[in-house]
Amino acid sequence: MIKKILKSGIMAAVLVFGMVWTGCTNPAANIDSWSPVTDFSQLIGTWDGSYNLLPISFEQFYTSLTGEDYSNDLQAEYGNIIVNRSMIFSISFSINADTQDKMEAINESATTVFSGGNIEADNVWQDICDLMINNHHPNAVPNPSNYSFTEPMDLPAQPLTDENIAELLDGTYQINQAGNMIKISGGVIMADTDEVYMTLQ
Numbered sequence: 001m002i003k004k005i006l007k008s009g010i011m012a013a014v015l016v017f018g019m020v021w022t023g024c025t026n027p028a029a030n031i032d033s034w035s036p037v038t039d040f041s042q043l044i045g046t047w048d049g050s051y052n053l054l055p056i057s058f059e060q061f062y063t064s065l066t067g068e069d070y071s072n073d074l075q076a077e078y079g080n081i082i083v084n085r086s087m088i089f090s091i092s093f094s095i096n097a098d099t100q101d102k103m104e105a106i107n108e109s110a111t112t113v114f115s116g117g118n119i120e121a122d123n124v125w126q127d128i129c130d131l132m133i134n135n136h137h138p139n140a141v142p143n144p145s146n147y148s149f150t151e152p153m154d155l156p157a158q159p160l161t162d163e164n165i166a167e168l169l170d171g172t173y174q175i176n177q178a179g180n181m182i183k184i185s186g187g188v189i190m191a192d193t194d195e196v197y198m199t200l201q
Contacts, residue, residue: 032176034183040102040165042175043093047182049198058117065135078124080085087113091198092157102165105157113148115149159192 037043058081059070089108096103118124125147126184132140132149140151160168179199 003154028164032178032181034174034176035170035180036169036187037173037175038169040095041091041170042179043168043182044095045199046090047198048088048090048201049196050086050088051196053087055082057081058083060074060115063129065131077121077127077177079121081117081119082115085116087131096159099159101159102149104164107157108153109150110153111148112151113146115147119147126143147187 029123058078059075061083062068062074062078073197087108087110091105092103092105093104094103095101113127114125125142125144128144128147132142137149137151140149145153172185172187175181176183182198182200184196
C-alpha cells in the first residue's frame with residue numbers, strides 16, 4: 001500500500017542515502033476539494049507521482065552509503081560535491097480475480113545527480129561509479145554526460161494485509177472530488193514538506 005511502500009520501499013532510498021524529503025508542488029491541486037480515502041475501491045487503478053529530496057553533501061552521501069567515516073583524504077579527493085536525488089513512481093492497485101486479494105505493485109525510478117566540488121577531476125567520477133556498484137546498487141545506470149545515475153527499484157504485485165489496508169484508509173490519504181488525484185500529507189513519508197500528489201492514469 002502507499003504508506004507501506006513509501007515507508008519501506010521508496011523510503012529505503014532515504015535510509016540508504018541519508019536524505020531528507022521535499023515534496024513536489026502541484027498548484028492546480030489547490031482548486032480541488034479533498035476527502036479521506038475510505039474504501040479500497042477508490043484506489044483501483046494506476047497512480048503516478050514524483051518527489052525530490054533535499055540536496056546533501058558528498059560526505060553525507062558517502063557515510064550513509066558505506067557506513068564508514070569520511071576522512072580528510074576523501075574530502076581532498078572529492079571536494080564539496082553536492083548530491084541531488086529525485087524519484088518518479090507508479091503504484092497500481094487491483095483485486096485478484098481468482099483469490100479476491102487486494103493487490104499492489106510499484107514501478108519507480110530514482111535519479112541521483114552529483115555536481116560541484118571535484119566531480120570533473122580525473123578518476124573522481126569512476127570512483128563514484130565503483131562506490132555505487134560496490135555498495136548494493138548494481139542496477140544503477142551511470143550517465144557520465146551529467147554525472148548522474150538512474151536506478152529502477154520495482155516491486156512486483158503482492159497481496160495487501162489487513163494492516164496495510166487499514167493504514168491506507170486511516171485518513172492520511174485524501175482523494176479529490178473527481179477521484180483522479182490523491183494527496184499524501186506531510187509527516188508520513190517526508191521530514192520537511194507539504195504534500196505529495198499522485199494522479200490516476
